[in-house]
Amino acid sequence: MAGLVIACTATFGDEAEGLLTEGVAPHTLSLSRQRSASNLSAAERDEAVLKAEVVFGQPNPEDLLAAPRLRWVHLSSAGYTRYETPEVREAFQKRGIALTTSSGVYDEPCAEHALALVLAASRRLPECVQEQLGARGWPSREVRRRSGLLRGRSVLVLGFGAIGRRLAELLAPFEVELTIFRAHPRGDEPGRVVVRDGLEEAFAEAEFVISTLPENETTRALVSRPLIDRMQPTAWFINVGRGTTVDQAALHTALTARRLGGAYLDVTDPEPLPADHPLWQAPGCWITPHAAGGQREEMVALVQHFLDNLRRFERGTALVDRVI
CATH class of the missing domain: 3.40.50.720 (NAD(P)-binding Rossmann-like Domain)
Incomplete structure (x- = not known):
């Protein structure tokens, strides 16, 4: 041709x-x-x-x-x-x-970014960074006490496109208890699968909720206040999909009330996130500037x-x- x-x-x-x-x-x-x-x-x-x-x-x-x-x-x-x-x-x-x-270009970096955020949360890296930038103390006992292992933890992955599939592969060596939200299950998913009716229970069980969701009519504000309110007080929410899929006001409320362990957001609504947006100052909220897909x-x-x-x-x- x-x-x-x-x-x-x-x-x-x-x-x-x-x-x-x-x-x-x-x-x-x-x-x-x-x-x-x-x-x-x-x-x-x-x-x-x-x-x-x-x-x-x-x-x-x-x-x-x-x-x-x-x-x-x-x-x-x-x-x-x-x-x-x-x-x-x-x-x-x-x-x-x-x-x-170009999904085949972005699945690997986005999945690695999400895994890095999960590990950072497990090993309390944000607290160590804050300590270095602030008091420069040596809270070894407290950090060790709060640190966890990823192995065996309950992880909910929202969306199972190219990024979700690759993330599941990266999580496999850690033997996590993997739950996958997929609107139309195909039977080839490497873990328990839930559809929309099962999300409340899945959010309540998960220690990490990782969103790889794209934006469309069915996903906008899918991560709603009722779902966020079902999360455990030590659970983390991570978003490498699209900011419009999350009720950010509800997420901010939960973080401010310390009803969540924390959140890592690579995507927000709007983007760039305005400098005076309350999420910048929300307790336990860490933001990367839509960089997950980069290399x-x-x-x-x-x-x-x-x-x-x-x-x-x-x-x-x-x-x-x-x-x-």
Whole structure:
């Protein structure tokens, strides 16, 4: 397959863009006028997308609906909320247009980040950091007394996409009691599975609740006040999914009342989290700036993932991370 017009709406830096330019040959690469470096916002409307057969990046959904030659869209993100609309899905299915994501780039770093946060909570690392930045005492006995082992603990993972699956694999050596929330169980999950009706009981039992949930109509504010209120006073809530899936006011209330062991949030609503937002000062709340999916080789990995899928597209074989 030769002669495709490929539009790119994102920026990736010199090294990755050099790889992209070389890797798409012999096809034509068309760079949008206003490319974005952020996966959190769609690009402005652009004529390059309207003329393309393949689009890579975060294109404007309106352009995708209007592009007459479009055959495949590959997103530079794991999430695809802005494209998960009835209009886009109907048009893509009717015209046979494929939509793929970059989940395969982000599952490993997000899962490792979540595991790191669980271990940090178990080993009381936040308290040690606070001590070093504050009084610089030596509360050895207290830290040792409060430290726990991850092995055998009860862990609830919300969502079982690419990140949830990889996180389950990383948790396996610790022999945790794993419970998985999945809207549509498939029978291949490596642990007990609950659906929405079983969440209250699962939240009450878990010592760690780890959310990898994407944002969509069924997940917005899913982690609600009633669920948070069911959590144990020593339990931790960790979010590497999307901030909009959590009732943040309810989480803040629980933390302030010290009815939770603590929370690690890599995602919030809104983002960036305003400097005066109460979560910054909530007891036991630790925030990382939507960094879970990051790694030094992120941009190169994104481009390579697209190029690997491009080779599949050329051969007519199944695309990786296809959602439509």
